[in-house]
Amino acid sequence: MIRALREQDDPALLELLQRSLRFDTLTAPLLHEKVREDPGTSLVWDEGALLGFCHGVARGSIKLIAVHPEHRRRGIGSELLQAVERSLRARKLRAIESVPNYLVPGLDVRSTEAVLFFEKHGYEKFGECYNLCCELAGRDFARPTPAGFEVRRATAEDRPVVLEFLQQHFAPWQAEVEVMLGNRPISLHLAFSGPELLGFAGYDANNRGTGWFGPMGTSPEHRGAGLGGVLLSRCLQDFQAQGLERCTIPWVGPFRFYARACGAFIERVFWRYEKNLG
Template sequence: MDREPRVEFGVEELSQRHWPEVVALCRDALDLPEDAAEAEPIVTRLHPVTTVPADVDTVVGPRRGIGLVALVAGAVRGVVLGSLGHRDPAVGHVDLIAVHPDFRRQGLGRALLGRAESTLAARGVTEVLLAGNPPYYAWPGIDVRYTPAICLAMALGYQQDRTAWNMTADLTSASSPALRDTASAERRLATAGVTVRRAATPDASALVSFARSTFGDAWAAEAAQAIGREQAGCHLAVRERDGEVLGFAAYGSSRPSWFGPMGTAPTAQGLGIGATLLRRCLRDLRAAGHQRVEIGWVGPVPFYASAAAARIERVFFLYRKQF
């Protein structure tokens, strides 16, 4: 039997005046320290009125988000942020749901998620995913340690259909493989006609074109966001004779302490470009004060385990529900 709410609360649309309270709420409600520490950039990333940079807008189109808050005695005690799929507007995403620890198990989460479903359905959504919506996401799905969120998803009829994971690179030791000097690798690449360097604003167009044609719109948009932004960066491998982009590695596009995406042209694989670009980025992140870096939504586990001594430390369940 469902537990009856013990407090009176209301749900209303998120507005800019709620912003400071939502950030403070997420600092308290995100139980994992690595998430709580980045509450403000996470909310900024997922906020429905986030300004989309022009170079990203041209890749994935305007961001279409929703936001709702649960108020108890006028104070924000719960929030849900969602968005329409960039590839398919009939697919909606719940990007964040959080309830203050003191107000859990009182119906706020259920009410917020139910209203988010209704709001998305009114915009033509026929399926809702509890999963990241690249290029704007803060998690691939629900971290398995967020047990209340998993229980809520199951209670409202969501079905688990995928699993994703992040890997962690430890940057505390200068002797870590993650921080290995790349000078010799870069000299070797130079003899093969490949230059490795930091990306700058004039590189954005070529980078987006390469990432879009090779890996898709989401990676292209994430790569574009890593150039010229605070707490973000990107490194490139280009062919000297014609300047063609052969590979890239980005960080800070989704969260300040996260690495990715990264990709190498199929014709250039095997040259050591990926490991070189990865380590250049990780050195940047260590210089910025990060002692641990998450490699988000990882595909090639063996590569990161070898090149950066990275370990799988976060596992996420991804859920879906059809109307």
């Protein structure tokens, strides 16, 4: 039977997701971030044991869906999906991607059953994106700041100027940058010319503690001056200081910049799916 997720389900839910998601490693803190810190409609399939789970969020996404490997093709996934879709009453729904709090930015192209499942339920492919990997161990990312500019870690006092800059150039990333400003230490680096903010880069806004980079952005008129490379390198150095051996540069379209700046390579490919509910 279908019922709402309860607080005490978390250990069983973690076990279900660890068994079901072949390409992702879920931990208790990550599950908490994905589900408890981002509430929506969370339904489980309960037959004495937890056999299925679906989590959807009102901003228009089916964020997680999983059925125990030994109980697939019985219709459990379909019933859960349809119940969550009905409860969200959204006009459009994305599959899995759920910015700003998401596990992965779409369907991993290798997850054959999930791709077929979402296609059967009327989701249509509209694009693709990549998660890049950057190896960190034993590498030196330090690089000089171009003359005339200052690059430094953000402080709490920078918040108004950062929010104004985002409003002007990168409005969709406000929520992620707010998380960076709330982290300790603040996981955001800024590039200035005098008092003028020209660019930013940060990490740990999503999938915290896993080496999750981004977003980053330089204002259009200051691109090409080398600021992006310095901002990126500051974040990579922070990851090294955290003891990480590799990091993820997620949800990337054009990857030339990252390949050149830090030797990042394509690690995962995702298809993006959307369903129009009219």
